[in-house]
Amino acid sequence: MQTAKRGDRVTVQYIGTLDNGRIFDSTTDETPLVFTIGAEEVFPALEREVVGMKAGETRNILLPADKAYGPRREENVLTLRREAFPADREIKVGQKLSLEFKDGKERVMLVTRVGEGEVTLDGNHPLAGMDLTFALRLDGID
Structure with missing residues (x-):
């Protein structure tokens, strides 16, 4: 066989x-x-x-x-100021956002926290x- x-x-x-x-x-x-x-x-x-x-x-x-x-990598977790996003864009925990980095690469990240003026994004695979x-x-x- x-x-x-x-x-x-x-x-x-x-x-x-x-x-x-x-x-x-x-x-x-x-x-x-x-x-x-x-x-x-x-x-x-x-x-x-x-x-x-x-x-x-x-x-x-x-x-x-x-x-x-x-492994989960802390360097894949970013906290950005809310002003980095369009003011009229609603951002919620659990939402996936596509970000373009300085090197021109795009990366899909998960919103894990929305706080006072800050948004935390996780780029680790679930x-x-x-x-x-x-x-x-x-x-x-x-």
Whole structure:
């Protein structure tokens, strides 16, 4: 029976959970995860775990934070004066804003606090700093 290797296009189903058991993401039969091993379309650590699996095989995979979205970084949290934003723009906690930095790069950041004259934005991925567990089933190898 064929096993998954670098260059193969694979179809997987998964349920992703956090340490507290909360599901952060999952696939369905209608929306499986399809990727090419080695093409850096998913976490490299996840690709490595799929290598050697056979179609129909299941596996539980733990990705520590540093192999997933990385650690939370305080340098990704910014506090800006309210005047940095258009006066007529409503800014609320939970809102995502796209900011352009001096180097010309744009970055989507989450508003985490709106205070007296200041707005705090977090550019960390929501799952940064968290270990992720995947209950994974390899459905197909092309």
